[in-house]
Amino acid sequence: MSSFTPRAPSDDQKFILDHIIGYSEIAATPAFSEAGPEITEAMLGAAARICDEVVAPVNRNGDLFPARLENGVLRSSPGFDTAFRAIAEGGLIGLSASAEFGGMGLPHTLATCVNEMLAGACLALQLNPLLTQGQVEALEHHASAELKALYLPKLNSGEWSGTMNLTEPQAGTDVGALRTKALANADGSYAITGQKIFITWGDSDLVSNVCHLVLARLPDAPAGTKGISLFLVPKYLPDADGNPGTANSLRVVSLEHKLGIHGSPTCVMEFSDATGWLVDAPGKGMAAMFTMMNNARLGVGMQGVGLAETALQAATAYARDRIQGKTPDGSPGIIGHADVRRILAEARAELFSARVIGLGCAKAIDMARATGDAHWKARAALLTPIAKSYGTDTGIAIADAALQIHGGMGYIEETGAAQYLRDIRITAIYEGTNGIQAMDLVGRKLVDSGEAALRMIHEIQTDAREARTSLPELADPLWQAAEALREATEAMLAAEMNDRFAGASAYLRAFALVLGGDAHLRAALADPSRLALARVMIRRLLPQHEALLAAAGEPAAVLYAALPA
Template structure:
């Protein structure tokens, strides 16, 4: 049976020592968000995830969702768990108190999302999508729509979805055909079919609010002609309660490789009543509020799967007796040594650990910057924080989900043949993690977004939000002998990243395929340097606490040793990535299409 314990000690270390979450209480509206309060909230969230959500993960995978006569039922226990979740107010954790939310920082919600995704990724899809709908509606919805619907999303009695994809188009949303026809009362009728709609239909809430992309009759072609509409499953009564059924129905659910307890639906809209969100033909701008938040959230999904995969791999490696240490019996009192004595097993475990803990630190930093971008009193500071988040969004989404899939595969490998068996639980993590590299824009699309949009934006202004602080920190630490084994590898990798950035920018101006050919390798290179930056920070914090005689010495020593592994064994991948980037587009593009 699989195991899971929320990594509270590591989260506290990251928040206190790396991100400086204590500064959140200085932001307007976050005065009560002290480190102690945040720690208490996350401790309670950990209990929910460990005791309520995690026990349903494997059974939910085995049972899956069912579809009959237009009704979707979630696996046994999910409805009760969701009731527990919303009764405790978790859905509104970071939502505006004006609509019933608790108004806590987005950073706190980011950390909770990791716990939820480790414990039960399928379950996390339902409240996660509702939060995305809340974000879009609170940003672009009219005051009437906000007053009518936001409170229901915040308290969790109603759920939300995002309806983008159609049978003939995925990433290219300019091809959508769903129609919206204006009505005399100011509403619109929505007609069309959407596919791959997560949580499109389920039995957890009394109503579901669909945010749907559609075209008005006078819409220009392409993405410039897309509008966003709010389409509820049930139309609300005058008192705000559930009224008559709207013209929206689930046609079927998908039978999937993973996240089987999350309903993935075909949704049919037939003259369904909906209301415009934002301006006509400006739907993509509103939808990107959801999509960008969703991309960060999917990155955290990858982190969550990485953490639970690592925990299970370690537990098995410590208890599985097989062979003897290469140096002789490490446990002569036992018939064989646990496999954790073997170098290759340790390589696997440390790889998953170094990636996971580095990603947690980077994800927390991005979560903190989200709060600064929204709440800080200084406009320049808000803008710079937002630019950092924009730059890091495709990196978090792609890198973290790659890490999640890699760590899940490592867990199976460490388990050997037992890892291939359903009962041990780790093969589920491989299946669940795989979708994270695909939805909300494939990781290849994230790489194109990085090189095609983020790099050239305003002559590279976004890059400065990363390059300047990293360069300054490296320069400040170069003369510190205690940091030499950590800062020198990072400095070399950072130099490769700077060089690759300049070359891609130069070549991409002349030939877009040059940038496209380098995109995936460049994103990985960028991400590895970003994790290296986090590891340098963590080493400095650990060394300082050890020198002061503070904290858990064993935990801090392990931090330093994990950092050493990262710098020596994982960060050098940047050299090979740089070489492949320099190879250009010719090896990819010279092959004739007919030769494939």
């Protein structure tokens, strides 16, 4: 087993909050006036200690000793119980939830930093509180006062956990094809019947109750997504005192055998006239679920960033220790070889870019919530698919590069390098595949005639113009790349929708690279020691935008002709 010990990236996060995204603007709002520098420093420090000292040490257990089902009882990986309790008792689950229901009421940006650290420490375990946080968000916005009062305090404290039940064997991305049924009971509850698959942490022995949000269809509901309603279905029905009582009529049929995240039980769930309560109005299920999914998509993007950070730290440590041939700079380890240094430097540059994009998205979510400003809401919507897709694509590429740095030893399970790649691979798939994210970006997120995108591009060009005197070698190519992105955005707006979809993934990556270039320019201006890494991003990686935008402009007909159905 590898002796490498990861460290949470709280210092880099703090630098980004202070110097890149303007976190002080969040703290200046009445809604988050208590989230000043002292609170921020304390929360990031406490979370880093929990991750480094308690959570990270159990990560390998999750891989070697997966969650298992014994006679219908879920058994978690060794040490997960202790680590989960540290997360819950540290207040990390309800960090951004409403104080009215036991949360801390802090900005989502801080919660995003903490969730990134947790994902880097142990992704399989972090999925549990992440799903609970999403359920809390959905219930805060859509549930009745009675449901909020009963469920939210226990979810925020970590006494109970939450799940999201969308997918069925015949209904994946096409959620409207689901068949799970809901029938009204005389007491105002509903009887839920159906089967769901791919349910993350669908059961848990870490908590006393598991609360399922289940999409189902009422009798005579219209076809498609308009006929879908959302129900809260607990594993145990709360008694008169709000404690877990009678077992509900639901069960885990089986656990999936997966490529990675073995410590996270992925369940096939069966509901047989299980008792549930309607969340929001009939037919409003997708709207309520998307409240949960939108922030979860950002959360998944930051999972990619967090686990990539750990993989990159491991690869860098190995490259410093591994001796293989004489190096040009005299370094004892392979880090002295130019190509190894290239891999590590480019990975570090893109990781920083992805982290800034994710935290910038989180800031927009906070500012939209605090101010009600439509500009911030549009920015959050625009950045969400970029943060999710670029964060996870970058994370997978870095985990793959980290294994490559380890060479043959990376392919050997003892080093742990293979686990990073196996664990992170799912992030590009769940919560909406990255292809879906790209289509969302060029489709729904440009319906404002590209106003949010063009505004952001204009801001990047303004940054570049202002930096031309001090850092022309970085400012000029960034301005040119932003101009090319502006032209490509206008071309995308004029294109037919399927032609947009054909170029969507290339367009999204080009957009992310330009955003990353701006992040590095700002970093170099704030701290000259970051200039070298900014050069890597802007001089070596940003030029990819030209090829990407050329591909983004190619019509869909070319693809269909190349590969007939």
